[in-house]
Amino acid sequence: MLPELRVLYFEDLEVGLTEILKKEISSSDVVGFAEITGDRNPIHLSEHFAARTPFGTRIAHGLYTAGLISAVLGTRLPGPGAVYISQTLNFRAPVRIGDVVEVKVEVAELIPERRRARLACTCSVGDEVVLDGEALVKVPKKEEADPLAMRMGGGRA
Numbered sequence: 001m002l003p004e005l006r007v008l009y010f011e012d013l014e015v016g017l018t019e020i021l022k023k024e025i026s027s028s029d030v031v032g033f034a035e036i037t038g039d040r041n042p043i044h045l046s047e048h049f050a051a052r053t054p055f056g057t058r059i060a061h062g063l064y065t066a067g068l069i070s071a072v073l074g075t076r077l078p079g080p081g082a083v084y085i086s087q088t089l090n091f092r093a094p095v096r097i098g099d100v101v102e103v104k105v106e107v108a109e110l111i112p113e114r115r116r117a118r119l120a121c122t123c124s125v126g127d128e129v130v131l132d133g134e135a136l137v138k139v140p141k142k143e144e145a146d147p148l149a150m151r152m153g154g155g156r157a
């Protein structure tokens with residue numbers, strides 16, 4: 001099930017605020033990602049090919065796993081209105097079909113002058129970190145997002 005949308009404005013953020021999303025990786029996810037991006041590397045699509053790699057079986061595209069970080073940023077922390085600026089990624093271990101990936105995003109630094117938030121991102125399967133990196137996003141302030149509500153003394157939309 002997809003998580004409910006939650007809007008956090010820059011003023012709502014604090015260092016240490018954390019969000020977690022879990023996703024089981026299915027074969028149809030990987031095939032779908034190959035179709036929409038055009039990355040038909042057989043390491044993702046062919047069991048025959050993947051069996052002869054060090055991984056022994058098909059693995060998910062690294063950028064599909066990374067896309068789950070984007071899902072957290074765009075829906076929960078900070079949520080709708082957040083704008084991606086940059087993202088570092090270290091693919092530390094493979095993600096296999098059927099793995100449950102836990103994505104953890106944590107506010108690491110706030111830069112108020114530029115309304116930027118730096119977030120530490122980790123994807124794990126069980127106890128193993130499969131991906132980590134850092135995101136930089138631009139986060140709307142309340143007054144930018146809903147100036148009318150602010151003038152009328154309201155808060156969040």
Ligand SMILES: C[C@@H](O)CC(=O)SCCNC(=O)CCNC(=O)[C@H](O)C(C)(C)COP(=O)(O)OP(=O)(O)OC[C@H]1O[C@@H](n2cnc3c(N)ncnc32)[C@H](O)[C@@H]1OP(=O)(O)O
Nearest residue numbers: 039041043044059060061062063089090091092093094095
């Ligand atoms: C283009 C697409 O179609 C293809 C894909 O999307 S493939 C899917 C995404 N990628 C993966 O799933 C790969 C996951 N990563 C791994 O399986 C392994 O990291 C590796 C096979 C790439 C490397 O393993 P190996 O060669 O065995 O390296 P070591 O474990 O011996 O580590 C040596 C040192 O390098 C550091 N290191 C290894 N991998 C990474 C990484 N991804 N990012 C950053 N650093 C890495 C590791 O920590 C060791 O450092 P140390 O100081 O010597 O301890």
